[in-house]
Each structure stands twice: as structure tokens, then as C-alpha cells.
Amino acid sequence: MLARRKMKSKELAAAIGVTEANLSKLKSGNVKGVKLETLNRICTVLDCKPADLIDFLPD
Template identity: 50%
Template structure:
């Protein structure tokens, strides 16, 4: 998947545990773990905003897009 979740990087930079973030954002540890591992299929903007506020960062610090050269769809279409 071309969307990379760098939540673990931001947690390390802020010296915060996943459990502390889950409590601060009021989201279950299980759901936050799914997001952190990159297995989430979606994330609500309100959840992303709460995470960004708790970590004092921007969405781009957490989510990254990497072009997949195996993707057959052309961006130029």
C-alpha cells in the first residue's frame, strides 16, 4: 500500500507510549495499534486531528505517500 504510517516515529520523537497516546486521544489501544501497524483501512479526520494535537505535529508527519512503481494506473491520465 502506498500510504505509510509513521506513528511509531512520532511517538519516539515525543517520547510517548502508544498507551499514553490512546488515553490522551480517547481511542482504544487496539484501534491505535491497527493504525500504527499500517493495517487500518481508514482514519477519521477527527481522530487524525486529535493525534496531531497530542503529538504536536502535522498529518504529513504521520502519513506519507510513496509511489508504487508496480501500480499500473498512470497518474498522467
Template identity: 65%
Template sequence: MPILVNLDVMLARRKMRSKELAAIVGITEANLSLLKSGKVKGIRFDTLDAICRALGCQPGDLLEYVRDDDPRIAQGADVP
């Protein structure tokens, strides 16, 4: 999939744990983990809004479009 989810990067920058973010956003840690790994087919705008509010970021800080031939896709990487 040509969309990378950089949620781990933002969590590290904000020095926040997944468990804390999940509680703030109101989703399960399991669902947040699936989102972080890029194993979801979509995200609700209200969930994206809550994540951005909690992390003080923009949606573009969390989601990145990359070409299919990008080496990060070939390696199965989640983040840049």
C-alpha cells in the same frame, strides 16, 4: 498499500508511549495498534486531529505516500 503510517516514529520523537497517546486521543490501544501497523482502511479526521494535537505534528508527519515499487512496501515495512 502505498501509504505508510509513521506513527511509531512520531511517538519515539515525542518520547510518548502508545498507551498514553490512546488515552489522550480517546481510542483503544488495540485501535491505535492497528493504525500504527497500517492495517486500517481509513481514519476519521477528528481522530487524526486529536493525534496531531497530542503529538504536536502535522498529518504529513504521520502519513507518507510511497510508490508501489518502493522497497519498504515490498518488505512490508511500517516505517521508513
């Protein structure tokens, strides 16, 4: 979605109010969870739906 919006991770991090390090963890999937508020901010900035960002892979 970042590439589609021609946006850099640094710009998104600033727009949603998280550090670049935390955004990197979100992008790589190295988090146990994400706050709905953060997901809402990401979707608002990127003009997308959560399903555009998250994929479910059963264990």
C-alpha cells in the same frame, strides 16, 4: 513521533480516546481509513502535522 515526544502508545491512546488495539492498527496501517477527527487529535497531542504521520505510496 511517539519516540520524539517520549510518549508510549498507551498514553497516546488514552489522550486521543481510542483503544490501544485501535491505535496499534493505525500504527501498522491495517485500517481502510482514519477519521479526520482522530487524525486531528493525534496531531494535536503529538504537536505535528498529518504529513509527519502519513506517507503516500502509489500502488
